[in-house]
Amino acid sequence: MKILVTGGAGFIGSAVVRLAVARGHEVVNLDALTYAANPANVAPVADSPLYRFEHADIRDRAALDRIFAEHAPDAVMHLAAESHVDRSIDGPAAFMETNVTGTFHLLEAARSYWLAKGRPDTFRFHHVSTDEVFGSLGETGLFTEETAYDPRSPYSASKAASDHLVRAWAETYGLPVVLSNCSNNYGPYHFPEKLIPVVILNALHGQPIPVYGEGRNVRDWLYVEDHADALLTVLQDGALGRSYNIGGNNERANIDLVRDLCAILDRLRPDAAPHGDLITFVADRPGHDLRYAIDASRIRDELGWQPSVTLQEGLERTVRWYLENEDWWRPLLSRDGVGTRLGVGS
Numbered sequence: 647m648k649i650l651v652t653g654g655a656g657f658i659g660s661a662v663v664r665l666a667v668a669r670g671h672e673v674v675n676l677d678a679l680t681y682a683a684n685p686a687n688v689a690p691v692a693d694s695p696l697y698r699f700e701h702a703d704i705r706d707r708a709a710l711d712r713i714f715a716e717h718a719p720d721a722v723m724h725l726a727a728e729s730h731v732d733r734s735i736d737g738p739a740a741f742m743e744t745n746v747t748g749t750f751h752l753l754e755a756a757r758s759y760w761l762a763k764g765r766p767d768t769f770r771f772h773h774v775s776t777d778e779v780f781g782s783l784g785e786t787g788l789f790t791e792e793t794a795y796d797p798r799s800p801y802s803a804s805k806a807a808s809d810h811l812v813r814a815w816a817e818t819y820g821l822p823v824v825l826s827n828c829s830n831n832y833g834p835y836h837f838p839e840k841l842i843p844v845v846i847l848n849a850l851h852g853q854p855i856p857v858y859g860e861g862r863n864v865r866d867w868l869y870v871e872d873h874a875d876a877l878l879t880v881l882q883d884g885a886l887g888r889s890y891n892i893g894g895n896n897e898r899a900n901i902d903l904v905r906d907l908c909a910i911l912d913r914l915r916p917d918a919a920p921h922g923d924l925i926t927f928v929a930d931r932p933g934h935d936l937r938y939a940i941d942a943s944r945i946r947d948e949l950g951w952q953p954s955v956t957l958q959e960g961l962e963r964t965v966r967w968y969l970e971n972e973d974w975w976r977p978l979l980s981r982d983g984v985g986t987r988l989g990v991g992s
């Protein structure tokens with residue numbers, strides 16, 4: 647299959663690109679190379695004859711039309727997005743432009759390509775989204791595919807809007823779509839502004855490890871390579887028009903997750919004092935959702951997918967990867983905003 651992956655130079659997109667190429671798919675990676683992108687993320691496949699890169703922006707309709715015509719993909723996996731909640735609080739405009747308007751242009755370009763091809767029902771537009779569209783849970787309960795949308799940050803509102811657009815294009819124009827909503831990802835190549843790499847790198851540098859509020863916010867963590875595998879499963883076997891929640895069954899309060907990471911570092915890279923001594927509670931994120939947790943029974947029961955990596959195993963692999971790949975993360979520390987507190991609100 648030839649897959650057009652948008653955002654393939656980012657964290658999850660690059661995991662999809664690496665896995666798809668490893669499985670023998672042709673991949674065209676369309677990416678605008680924003681601050682969050684890194685060509686090194688796809689270095690393992692860059693020389694493969696199955697891999698092509700297109701430096702383009704999903705808001706650029708002319709570029710999208712050219713890319714569809716030139717590469718004639720069998721499917722689109724749409725991951726390009728502004729993805730950092732804290733940045734969406736400081737500057738929501740980019741989130742509306744890329745996540746909403748960009749998705750609109752991509753849908754229109756895909757529709758016009760699909761119409762020109764004679765509306766093949768084998769074509770797929772896979773929209774990759776987040777569980778954050780469902781809002782915040784209390785102490786109990788899980789998000790299912792039927793949970794009402796209740797986004798509460800500019801980021802999640804923009805992703806919810808994009809999900810609605812994709813469903814509307816399926817209903818109105820018959821575009822063959824599938825959707826997925828996933829919980830928090832972690833793993834290798836994670837940009838160093840997100841929680842897990844921040845913890846690892848601050849601990850390595852002996853710097854304070856910031857934990858928002860009291861660290862009681864709960865997230866359901868999924869190893870990124872498991873997510874990439876789930877996404878290819880949804881693309882290939884998902885029912886038309888259906889959405890799938892993807893999660894790792896790994897709920898953890900932020901403070902416990904941070905302590906887990908510190909304990910792994912104490913073992914792999916011991917310092918004079920325990921790394922946990924660096925934990926520092928800082929002002930909470932405005933509108934910080936308390937708890938996300940996914941009911942992933944649909945993808946398990948209908949498509950036979952389950953995560954393969956436990957949280958403890960995934961965290962250990964991730965810490966080892968950061969210890970062994972300083973050449974990857976060191977240059978990213980000087981990128982705009984990295985290492986500074988974002989999203990405090992006004």
Ligand SMILES: NC(=O)c1ccc[n+]([C@@H]2O[C@H](COP(=O)([O-])OP(=O)(O)OC[C@H]3O[C@@H](n4cnc5c(N)ncnc54)[C@H](O)[C@@H]3O)[C@@H](O)[C@H]2O)c1
Binds near residue numbers: 676
């Ligand atoms: N990270 C998570 O935990 C998580 C969880 C669930 C869903 N998602 C979704 O998965 C997708 C990928 O997330 P990620 O964490 O890999 O993001 P990321 O920020 O690491 O990567 C996003 C990529 O999109 C590219 N991009 C941004 N704007 C673009 C534009 N206008 N045109 C073309 N390319 C553009 C960037 O250059 C970057 O390579 C997003 O849609 C996100 O909403 C992420």
